[in-house]
Amino acid sequence: MPNLAVFIEQRDGALKKVAWQMISEARRIADAAGGEVWGVFLGPDAGEATTEAAKYGADKVFAATGDSFAGYNSQTWATALANFCRAHNPDALLVGSTALGKDMGPLVAAKLECACISDAVGLKFDGGLEVRRPVFAGKCFTDVTPTTPVSVVGIRPNAFVMEEKAGAGAAESFDAGIDGVDQKATVQSVESAGGGQIELTEAEVIVSGGRGIKGPENYELIEKLADAMGAAAGASRAVVDAGWVDYSHQVGQTGKTVGPNLYVACGISGAIQHLAGMSSSKCIVAINKDANAPIFKVADYGVVADLFDIVPVLTDEVGKIRG
Amino acid sequence: MKIAVCVKQVPDSETRINLAAPTAELDSSGFTRILNPYDAYAVEEAVKIKEAGSDVEITAITIGPDTVKETLKKDCLAVGCDKALVITDPALDHADAAAIATVLSAALKKEPYDLVLCGFKAIDDDNGQVPILIAEKLGMAHVSTITSLELGEGTLTAHREIEGGKEIVQASMPAVLTCQKGLNEPRLPSLPNIMKAGMKPMETVTCADLGVEVPANLVQIKQYSPPPARGECKLIDAEDPAAAARELARLLNEEAKVI
Ligand SMILES: Cc1cc2nc3c(=O)[nH]c(=O)nc-3n(C[C@H](O)[C@H](O)[C@H](O)COP(=O)(O)OP(=O)(O)OC[C@H]3O[C@@H](n4cnc5c(N)ncnc54)[C@H](O)[C@@H]3O)c2cc1C
Numbered sequence: 001m002p003n004l005a006v007f008i009e010q011r012d013g014a015l016k017k018v019a020w021q022m023i024s025e026a027r028r029i030a031d032a033a034g035g036e037v038w039g040v041f042l043g044p045d046a047g048e049a050t051t052e053a054a055k056y057g058a059d060k061v062f063a064a065t066g067d068s069f070a071g072y073n074s075q076t077w078a079t080a081l082a083n084f085c086r087a088h089n090p091d092a093l094l095v096g097s098t099a100l101g102k103d104m105g106p107l108v109a110a111k112l113e114c115a116c117i118s119d120a121v122g123l124k125f126d127g128g129l130e131v132r133r134p135v136f137a138g139k140c141f142t143d144v145t146p147t148t149p150v151s152v153v154g155i156r157p158n159a160f161v162m163e164e165k166a167g168a169g170a171a172e173s174f175d176a177g178i179d180g181v182d183q184k185a186t187v188q189s190v191e192s193a194g195g196g197q198i199e200l201t202e203a204e205v206i207v208s209g210g211r212g213i214k215g216p217e218n219y220e221l222i223e224k225l226a227d228a229m230g231a232a233a234g235a236s237r238a239v240v241d242a243g244w245v246d247y248s249h250q251v252g253q254t255g256k257t258v259g260p261n262l263y264v265a266c267g268i269s270g271a272i273q274h275l276a277g278m279s280s281s282k283c284i285v286a287i288n289k290d291a292n293a294p295i296f297k298v299a300d301y302g303v304v305a306d307l308f309d310i311v312p313v314l315t316d317e318v319g320k321i322r323g
Numbered sequence: 324m325k326i327a328v329c330v331k332q333v334p335d336s337e338t339r340i341n342l343a344a345p346t347a348e349l350d351s352s353g354f355t356r357i358l359n360p361y362d363a364y365a366v367e368e369a370v371k372i373k374e375a376g377s378d379v380e381i382t383a384i385t386i387g388p389d390t391v392k393e394t395l396k397k398d399c400l401a402v403g404c405d406k407a408l409v410i411t412d413p414a415l416d417h418a419d420a421a422a423i424a425t426v427l428s429a430a431l432k433k434e435p436y437d438l439v440l441c442g443f444k445a446i447d448d449d450n451g452q453v454p455i456l457i458a459e460k461l462g463m464a465h466v467s468t469i470t471s472l473e474l475g476e477g478t479l480t481a482h483r484e485i486e487g488g489k490e491i492v493q494a495s496m497p498a499v500l501t502c503q504k505g506l507n508e509p510r511l512p513s514l515p516n517i518m519k520a521g522m523k524p525m526e527t528v529t530c531a532d533l534g535v536e537v538p539a540n541l542v543q544i545k546q547y548s549p550p551p552a553r554g555e556c557k558l559i560d561a562e563d564p565a566a567a568a569r570e571l572a573r574l575l576n577e578e579a580k581v582i
């Protein structure tokens with residue numbers, strides 16, 4: 001009978017979708033094994049978080065509100081969540097593997113001196129919690145179990161399917177206990193990269209370009225197809241190292257690890273380090289003029305052709321389909 | 324100023340892992356080992372700080388088997404670290420992140436470090452935990468996944484990557500920083516420097532020498548298994564590229580239902 005607590009992340013008031021994916025999965029576990037699903041929210045106002053969490057099956061939503069939670073501070077936020085866990089003893093605290101979650105999750109675990117498991121893609125409860133996660137950049141998976149009564153588990157965005165299922169969503173507040181916390185490191189400002197880009201690690205569809213695009217001027221082809229698909233634009237390291245696009249677009253072992261529903265690789269050979277970052281994508285499309293490129297080994301759909309002939313037509317066609 | 328760089332030796336990113344079935348332990352005998360790529364950014368940043376200021380001493384610290392010494396020599400000492408500390412102990416063979424952090428913290432307490440530089444994650448366990456656990460154990464500030472760093476008087480300013488932008492973070496020192504690609508361009512060691520690196524001090528200690536007991540793992544590994552198998556690739560006839568593009572769009576929409 002596990003009680004699973006799910007951290008609901010907000011940035012500037014915008015709630016992260018990964019929270020609803022985690023609540024949906026926690027609901028499925030609770031329906032099978034018993035126990036409750038709790039949302040835990042830190043922010044100025046818990047109204048929207050509570051309604052939304054209830055939609056996906058949260059039994060309760062605990063919130064600590066106030067100006068301290070308007071912007072992220074690692075010490076303040078981790079202290080609040082550690083205090084929540086001490087007061088309510090969830091079996092696990094699920095935290096989305098976002099920039100904030102990866103920074104805060106281990107700190108919460110350190111404060112609780114409890115097990116911390118990063119970047120999970122599967123959860124099971126059978127007497128105890130069992131967590132599945134990729135290691136060696138997805139070249140293999142491992143199943144692990146926490147040995148402490150509570151654990152902090154990072155959950156990779158898009159690992160779980162979001163599913164509406166009404167829950168009671170009873171609103172409760174909790175005492176964050178953050179008076180006198182030494183902040184140690186503070187965010188002075190946030191700079192946006194501009195232009196409402198979709199973040200790779202959260203994207204449901206990704207279009208990536210490799211050295212096959214020939215030059216920086218042609219990355220636009222990739223961006224146009226991404227736009228038409230409502231996708232994020234990615235790149236291989238070859239393209240990043242050549243300076244054609246910013247590193248924030250790099251997918252792979254030393255770039256971002258992604259798991260979208262659809263990954264379209266254009267002019268990417270499929271080196272092992274690239275595959276490491278994207279091979280868990282649900283559907284993979286390869287467009288490459290070399291039929292022997294290793295990318296075809298992981299692809300579900302392949303087109304052996306010049307990407308300059310395929311991508312523009314595909315962009316138009318997708319535009320028509322999606323209206 | 325004293326800087327510690329925590330480095331880990333990991334299997335080369337080319338390493339293939341061919342598991343036919345789930346197994347309790349990975350056979351790592353054939354792995355070629357390298358410095359964790361993100362730790363190279365940490366080493367380079369420390370060396371840049373040393374080059375910019377006076378009186379900076381850099382200690383590279385690692386937990387690992389005897390084979391880590393070659394990596395320490397070539398990728399740390401030969402590019403500018405001053406000395407190395409190797410913590411080697413069979414008790415640490417299967418240590419989890421919390422245990423590694425406990426032992427590294429014990430080593431880091433031996434000297435008053437102003438900065439502890441780490442990679443943001445190791446590319447084998449992909450945890451991204453050890454540095455943040457260390458920061459809490461030592462009561463230091465931490466800033467993770469930094470892409471730029473400026474040091475002030477007892478404080479530092481770092482840029483940190485977040486979704487769709489970056490945070491500009493100010494932290495008090497001492498601090499633990501985890502390094503991300505973009506921070507700098509790690510230099511390669513020159514042959515003469517590799518030769519000279521052999522003369523730099525490298526101390527090897529056990530957990531007992533550090534006066535620390537290895538705590539029990541908080542996370543237990545049950546098994547390793549191969550990634551789920553992927554189906555056959557459906558190749559679309561590309562005789563007429565435009566027709567192929569249209570067919571691909573149709574399949575993605577009607578068959579795979581992903582657009
Ligand atoms: C430690 C380490 C870490 C690394 N980390 C990463 C990482 O995180 N991410 C990553 O991507 N790589 C990484 N790499 C690099 C990786 O090994 C490859 O070099 C890189 O992925 C190759 O990029 P590419 O596929 O774009 O280029 P290439 O390998 O040059 O492939 C280009 C492909 O485009 C095709 N092509 C050319 N022209 C056309 C055309 N007109 N139409 C269609 N197809 C065309 C070619 O057939 C070829 O298959 C790493 C390497 C190391 C050593």
Ligand SMILES: Nc1ncnc2c1ncn2[C@@H]1O[C@H](COP(=O)(O)O)[C@@H](O)[C@H]1O
Pocket residue numbers: 329330331359361362384385386387420423427440441442443444445446448449450451452453454
């Ligand atoms: N065995 C180790 N020895 C020294 N430093 C380590 C060790 N393990 C992890 N680290 C440091 O912690 C970072 C993150 O590792 P991890 O939490 O294992 O992903 C690495 O990039 C290193 O800087």
